Amino acid sequence: MNAGGDGPSHDAPRRAGFWPTMRAVLWSFFGVRKRQAYLDDAGSLNPLAVVAAGVLAGALFVIVIAVAVQVVLA
Amino acid sequence: MAAVTHEQLHGHHPGPTGLMRWITTTNHKDIGTMYMIFSFIMFLSGGVMALTIRAELFQPGLQVVQPEFFNQLTTMHGLVMVFGAIMPAFVGFANWMIPLMIGASDMAFARMNNWSFWLLPPAAVLLLGSFFVPGGASAAGWTLYAPLSVQMGMGMDLAIFAIHIMGISSIMGAINIVVTVLNMRAPGMTLMKMPLFCWTWLITAYLLIAVMPVLAGAVTMILTDRHFGTSFFNAAGGGDPVMYQHIFWFFGHPEVYIMILPAFGIVSQIIPAFARKPLFGYASMVYATASIAILSFAVWAHHMFATGMPAAGQLFFMYATMLIAVPTGVKVFNWVATMWRGAMTFETPMLWATGFIFVFTMGGFTGLICAIAPIDIQVQDTYYVVAHFHYVLVAGSLFALFAGAYYWLPKWTGHMPSEGLGKLHFWCSIVFFNITFFPMHFLGLAGMPRRIPDYALQFADFNAMASIGAFGFGLSQLIFLVVVVKCVRGGERAAARAWEGAEGLEWTVPSPAPHHTFEEAPIVR
Numbered sequence: 001m002n003a004g005g006d007g008p009s010h011d012a013p014r015r016a017g018f019w020p021t022m023r024a025v026l027w028s029f030f031g032v033r034k035r036q037a038y039l040d041d042a043g044s045l046n047p048l049a050v051v052a053a054g055v056l057a058g059a060l061f062v063i064v065i066a067v068a069v070q071v072v073l074a
Numbered sequence: 075m076a077a078v079t080h081e082q083l084h085g086h087h088p089g090p091t092g093l094m095r096w097i098t099t100t101n102h103k104d105i106g107t108m109y110m111i112f113s114f115i116m117f118l119s120g121g122v123m124a125l126t127i128r129a130e131l132f133q134p135g136l137q138v139v140q141p142e143f144f145n146q147l148t149t150m151h152g153l154v155m156v157f158g159a160i161m162p163a164f165v166g167f168a169n170w171m172i173p174l175m176i177g178a179s180d181m182a183f184a185r186m187n188n189w190s191f192w193l194l195p196p197a198a199v200l201l202l203g204s205f206f207v208p209g210g211a212s213a214a215g216w217t218l219y220a221p222l223s224v225q226m227g228m229g230m231d232l233a234i235f236a237i238h239i240m241g242i243s244s245i246m247g248a249i250n251i252v253v254t255v256l257n258m259r260a261p262g263m264t265l266m267k268m269p270l271f272c273w274t275w276l277i278t279a280y281l282l283i284a285v286m287p288v289l290a291g292a293v294t295m296i297l298t299d300r301h302f303g304t305s306f307f308n309a310a311g312g313g314d315p316v317m318y319q320h321i322f323w324f325f326g327h328p329e330v331y332i333m334i335l336p337a338f339g340i341v342s343q344i345i346p347a348f349a350r351k352p353l354f355g356y357a358s359m360v361y362a363t364a365s366i367a368i369l370s371f372a373v374w375a376h377h378m379f380a381t382g383m384p385a386a387g388q389l390f391f392m393y394a395t396m397l398i399a400v401p402t403g404v405k406v407f408n409w410v411a412t413m414w415r416g417a418m419t420f421e422t423p424m425l426w427a428t429g430f431i432f433v434f435t436m437g438g439f440t441g442l443i444c445a446i447a448p449i450d451i452q453v454q455d456t457y458y459v460v461a462h463f464h465y466v467l468v469a470g471s472l473f474a475l476f477a478g479a480y481y482w483l484p485k486w487t488g489h490m491p492s493e494g495l496g497k498l499h500f501w502c503s504i505v506f507f508n509i510t511f512f513p514m515h516f517l518g519l520a521g522m523p524r525r526i527p528d529y530a531l532q533f534a535d536f537n538a539m540a541s542i543g544a545f546g547f548g549l550s551q552l553i554f555l556v557v558v559v560k561c562v563r564g565g566e567r568a569a570a571r572a573w574e575g576a577e578g579l580e581w582t583v584p585s586p587a588p589h590h591t592f593e594e595a596p597i598v599r
Contacts, residue, residue, distance in 0.1 A: 024361070025365075027361060028361030028364055028401075029365045029400075029401065030400060030401070030404070031358055031365065031400060031402075031403075031404030031405070032355070032358050032361075032362075032404055033355075033357045035357065038266075038358075041357075042264070042266045042357075047265075054365075054368050055368070057368075058369065058371070061372065061394075061397075062372055062394075065390055065393045065397075066386075066390060069386050069389040069390050069393065072389060073385060073386055073389070
């Protein structure tokens with residue numbers, strides 16, 4: 001019954017590179033995405049890469065705030 | 075609830091009947107029903123504790139309960155509502171609705187599902203039974219802060235054991251939901267076609283798997299400090315009570331999202347149905363939910379500004395907390411945009427959903443105010459915080475649960491809920507809710523501390539008002555009980571698509587949903 005990926009679009013190889021994946025994740029941090037960009041993402045992003053990019057972006061988020069705090073306190 | 079059993083449909087394979095049907099069931103609808111009945115019983119139990127607290131606080135001085143028992147009530151009210159009422163209610167919704175929404179015949183691990191539920195009643199017995207042991211129930215606050223929790227009587231041990239059991243139940247439930255959503259979707263139901271309720275639950279389930287072991291670790295350390303000679307949180311033995319707060323809130327803040335993300339999912343199902351428009355920004359909602367989940371791990375110490383943190387730490391957690399409000403705010407805008415120029419009608423589920431947006435947003439704003447470290451140091455441990463989190467958890471999670479219950483009751487029972495009683499329930503609830511909790515903002519700003527059975531005279535009027543509101547709110551919930559009982563017993567027959575604008579696979583099966591659905595997987599185009 002594992003049929004979630006049975007659609008023809010899912011048989012196509014998912015080729016999105018590092019930057020398109022990061023771009024999608026960073027837009028998610030703002031919480032807004034254009035419909036066309038979302039459709040492109042849905043067709044091209046690799047879910048595992050999205051998870052990895054999410055963790056990376058989370059770490060980046062922490063680092064950016066930590067740097068901002070240091071600048072404010074300097 | 076009134077799901078037609080397989081045996082009734084086909085007249086063969088007689089399974090257990092009576093009580094044994096419910097004890098041995100592996101059917102997702104039966105288990106979902108049991109989760110919801112359990113959570114409603116716990117909701118009423120926690121509600122009685124809340125009303126006892128409000129009765130004591132109706133006037134200054136001590137009238138109704140002793141201070142020790144008052145502290146037990148505040149602690150147990152929190153634990154019962156969080157772990158016994160809100161979380162199991164959402165798992166009940168997940169059990170009933172996720173297989174129906176994705177076109178699956180059941181949950182992935184049906185027997186584990188049964189076990190997940192049946193762990194809960196023993197945990198509830200331990201938790202509620204702790205009132206009757208020597209020393210009474212835990213009185214350390216629902217956060218079980220050390221060193222208080224290290225010093226309590228055996229009621230604390232019962233609470234720790236109950237939390238362990240409920241945590242195991244939650245983890246098993248979460249694993250079941252993840253595997254069901256990822257592996258059992260109908261052909262053509264790609265992830266990005268999935269109803270938002272399933273998305274929010276998928277992300278919530280990951281959060282649960284990540285943080286429930288952290289809570290289990292925290293309470294286990296308390297247990298070993300209490301009985302086995304360790305000093306994790308005991309300063310006299312070289313430990314650090316503040317470390318407990320860090321560990322607890324590393325669980326506790328994602329827990330806030332565990333209790334609100336499924337609520338976002340329910341509201342995102344209901345508003346498009348009654349605005350008769352597709353959800354505005356579906357992709358944004360999915361992306362925003364995922365980012366809230368990730369960021370929720372980086373904000374925990376905003377609960378601890380008053381513990382004496384370096385300025386860099388305060389600024390870090392203040393900035394991070396304020397930024398996490400952005401994707402949450404986007405969701406509110408998306409719901410409003412979905413309603414914008416829609417052909418809206420305000421049947422009971424829609425009333426609850428719009429009420430949710432109104433009051434939850436107020437809770438969100440006060441959350442932002444608490445996120446500002448210098449303000450938080452002023453309002454820490456005052457009624458301002460009590461007002462804030464009740465606006466988020468009652469007006470957020472609970473109102474969304476009611477919205478979802480009214481929305482899906484026709485599917486569960488085969489009958490339409492009474493519109494008149496449903497609307498009465500809504501209006502009584504939203505009015506009394508605000509009478510109860512809005513004055514608490516003023517009390518908090520004026521400096522009234524939380525978890526205290528007596529107070530100075532200048533707080534008397536707002537406390538009296540809050541207590542009157544609380545009794546009104548509590549009694550209003552009995553209307554819901556009447557609605558559900560009436561709905562189960564009879565009433566206007568519900569069509570398969572009970573609401574004109576409702577979309578989704580769950581509305582393609584008859585009402586009430588047959589005991590077994592989607593034995594042949596539907597094709598989604």
